[in-house]
């Protein structure tokens with residue numbers, strides 16, 4: 001007889017979930033187990049929030065140009081054809097991804113240079129900080145004028161917004177290699193590029209991925225900012241256009257798509273790390 | 287060769303580092319010769335320059351004064367016949383045991399040959415890691431990780447093995463086991479070993495000769511052959527001879543600490 005058995009009032013049937021079955025491990029009640037699965041809690045919160053939002057906007061009849069209800073936003077979705085949505089989404093996604101790729105391609109050699117050479121680090125780092133401090137939104141119109149129409153100016157703007165976290169995280173990662181391994185490499189008289197490719201870069205992987213996770217969402221922001229300045233396509237453009245026409249539910253629908261896009265891209269980066277570099281995940285996240 | 291040269295010879299070696307706050311003299315006038323296949327333990331207070339001595343031997347830095355030679359030749363750069371084991375195993379966390387052991391070959395040549403793989407297998411067996419080839423370092427105990435570190439250092443079959451407090455991160459029992467394992471490896475395939483440690487009993491149990499360094503700037507204040515013949519085991523430390531020896535080493539170290 002266990003302590004719980006003793007406390008149970010005699011004759012009363014114990015609640016289903018807490019009755020211990022001999023063959024099965026003791027488990028939490030079903031409800032509690034569900035609550036502890038990672039997606040359930042945020043999902044429930046989110047749904048509750050939607051219901052609250054819907055009922056409030058209806059109850060107080062909030063005009064849709066101030067805050068459209070979720071159902072109005074759904075209507076906003078439907079008022080635009082799937083083909084048009086696809087066009088806008090593709091325009092934004094393309095710029096965001098191109099900008100992201102350029103950021104990565106530019107950051108990597110810069111980070112290697114910064115990590116390897118104190119001279120270069122002294123010369124380049126302040127410059128990078130200056131570039132990072134430039135309010136890109138303010139420079140965007142200038143970039144558009146200089147680079148003309150097409151994707152190029154938008155990709156450059158996206159790059160300017162998203163590259164800095166990558167450079168910083170890569171440099172930190174490359175410098176985080178244990179000095180013993182660098183000594184091992186030197187004691188083997190291995191070519192210096194192999195010290196980078198076989199030791200420093202793999203060591204930097206966890207750092208690089210944290211930078212990549214920040215940068216991927218910044219890339220979406222960059223693409224949208226560039227569309228605000230000059231574009232005839234893209235979700236950013238669509239939101240601006242819809243707002244100017246007072247089609248707020250449509251604008252909100254665009255916003256929802258942007259959030260979904262950011263989340264999806266973030267997940268792709270996270271899962272890439274999880275699948276390709278499981279050892280690089282912090283303990284307890286494997 | 288007429289006369290076999292010493293495996294390692296330090297003559298008048300001094301090392302001074304220039305730091306932001308001034309010059310630090312880590313070693314001063316160290317002159318020691320180490321014969322081939324000798325097992326030398328180095329004891330000394332923290333910061334006296336033991337690791338520096340090891341780096342100089344490895345050719346990772348040049349002495350400020352004096353010279354270091356290995357097999358009769360001045361050390362100007364790292365050599366293939368010198369292996370290093372660090373205090374922490376510092377393995378590659380993404381590579382399994384086998385890939386960690388074969389890493390020197392991969393890093394040096396850029397690729398791994400069939401023979402390298404065979405060699406890896408043989409070394410893994412020697413250090414007692416058979417069956418763990420595909421484990422990641424994070425899945426191994428500290429003692430096993432250090433076995434991988436030793437296997438990696440042995441991979442290129444060095445004549446000289448430099449070990450910088452290799453067992454100090456291990457618990458006492460594992461540490462003792464690893465010490466005897468090392469002796470077994472050393473007896474099976476003799477090498478010149480330069481073994482840095484903070485443990486007097488470890489030094490006395492493993493080495494042929496123990497060097498005691500003074501506080502910084504490190505000088506050799508004693509160079510004492512271990513009195514007990516090999517093979518040694520757990521009971522070796524219990525003999526009166528060894529107790530006296532250990533007490534002597536301790537007094538040398540403590541005197542320096544108090545000074």
Ligand SMILES: Nc1ncnc2c1ncn2[C@@H]1O[C@H](COP(=O)(O)OP(=O)(O)OP(=O)(O)O)[C@@H](O)[C@H]1O
Pocket residue numbers: 303304305310311312330331332333334335336337338339502
């Ligand atoms: N690259 C370096 N630059 C400046 N100072 C250094 C450098 N390497 C070592 N030193 C200094 O030289 C002294 C000796 O260092 P070393 O690492 O050889 O000591 P150690 O005897 O191995 O100490 P420990 O027992 O703590 O490992 C220390 O004071 C250290 O701060």
Ligand SMILES: [Mg+2]
Pocket residue numbers: 336337338450
């Ligand atoms: Mg040291």
